[in-house]
Amino acid sequence: MNTLTTRCVAQTLNALHAEAEIADREHIAGRIAQIETAGETFAQAVPRWLTEERAGYQQIYRGYAGNFLAVSPAYGRFLYMIARTCWAKRIVEFGTSMGISTLYLAAALRDNGGGRIIGSEIEPSKAARARANLEEAGLADLVDIREGDALDTLRAVGGEVDLLLLDGAFSLYLPVLRQVEPFLTRGAVILGENAFDPTYLDYVRNPENGYLSQSLAIDDGRGNEFTVRTA
Template identity: 80%
Template structure:
């Protein structure tokens, strides 16, 4: 079974991807213009963005309340494939946004025979939109979206976790991972979308921390990191 190709899910995802592309186009262009005006390369801009985030990530992401900042169709299908491959039953997602990635992961849970996805979204309007999109796709019964700061909402995830998607504030990837770490099953994939924070990369690439990790050549240029809990 492939829930992604059922009419209800496929129609919802197609509409959301088209809307996301339109809505986020101006945001992406503004970011690129900002780099150009500052005379920076992308690599030089990242430390500045991380510093700004650490100082005021709640304010910054409130300003993005109207933006999807979502995964691509290619990456979404990859998420579905990974969740199917590891036969995930419990998934944690940091940064639900409007629910596009959530739909891909929930579809995998459906095809794995059921399970639970715990999502965290700091913006109330995005959380509400994500819930509505999941209802439209017919996958809401598999998902709990916790509204608020992930450092609070993901303190207790209630059991073993088979897969993690990190796709929220870049500077919070490491602290969020450490919250979930005690619950990770052996071999659990951790997918870092836009994993630009050197402290996160240093941590997951250090074998002493019981991970195996490397850059992911899916949507190259977006800083995707693929990590597995080795023990």
Template identity: 60%
Template sequence: MNTLATNPVVTILETLHREAAISDRELMETMMARLNAPETSADQVMADLFAKEKADYRSVYHDYAGNFLAVSPRYGQFLYMMARPCKARRIVEFGTSMGISTIYLAAALRDNSGGQLISSEMEHTKVTRARASLDAAGLADLVDIREGDALETLRSIEEPVDFLLLDGAFSLYLPVLKLIEPWLAPGAVIFGENAFDPDYLAYLDNPINGYLSQMLPLDEGRGNGFAVRVG
């Protein structure tokens, strides 16, 4: 069975992706304008944003409360495709946003004969929208969206995690990974969308920490990282 190919999931994802493209267009145009400025590189733009997050990630995150900042349809399908063969039964997601990636992952759980997706989101309006979309898609029974700071909401996991998606504030990828790490099952997969934090990448690349990792050639320029818990 492929829940992604059924209605109302198809219709809801099409609507969300269409709205995301419109919502984020101005933001992307602003970033492109910075990239086209003299003596400015993509690395510098990301470094500036990362520095702001390090200083106050809550403030920066609230700045994008109206933006979807969602995974692309291709990446969403890839997440579904990865969750299926690893037979994920328990998934943790950092950064629900409007619930696009959450729907892809919940669909995989449905087709894996059930399970639970624990997702964390700070913005109340995004939580409300995500819950409504999941309910309309018939997937709400598989998802526990925890509203608030992920460093607090994801403290209570207490069961093995097969799949971890990091797609929130870049500067929190490593702290969230370390928070979930005691619960990662052997062979658990970890995806970091926009994984630009050098400390996070260095942690995964250090064999002593028990991971194998590499960057994925998906959605070029978005720094999509993939890791497997082998230690």
């Protein structure tokens, strides 16, 4: 038995994944229709999305207040396993949303003997829902969810960081990484979910920047990147 499989955590996660599938169905279908209408491939659509984000990511992501945009159950289990494997004690999460990924990470911290997750969520209603979900699962004591722009809320993270999860505005992955970078321990894991920004990928895949990185074969097509701090 581990925390992830305890009744309260498992029931909370199962209910949230089911709710997320329904809540995000229309959003995903709309994205696909947008690409098809424009006669684009997915790869061709990404630069347009990044340009739109950079022109106003705050407004765009606050517009997703009703969407989970959550990790899959498979990726969630991976988050738990990685956090356990590296004995993470301090985790930073960019893009908490309703707290599904946070629950997996918090379960890992509980089984690691404790620690702290510093989460950042730009939409206040999502941050409130995430706190409620963590409370329901009995994991709220391990998590500090900060409302607002991550470039403000993650300026100070309280100490060395063992794991960084990037799962928010695609165009902010590199700025958030660079901001948290001074706190990363050697061997820290950085996970980019939907890591589509070429400037981010170029940075973490260049060994001169102190990282070793490669794509992750979980949820094919979602652009998952696995990175380790080597310097």
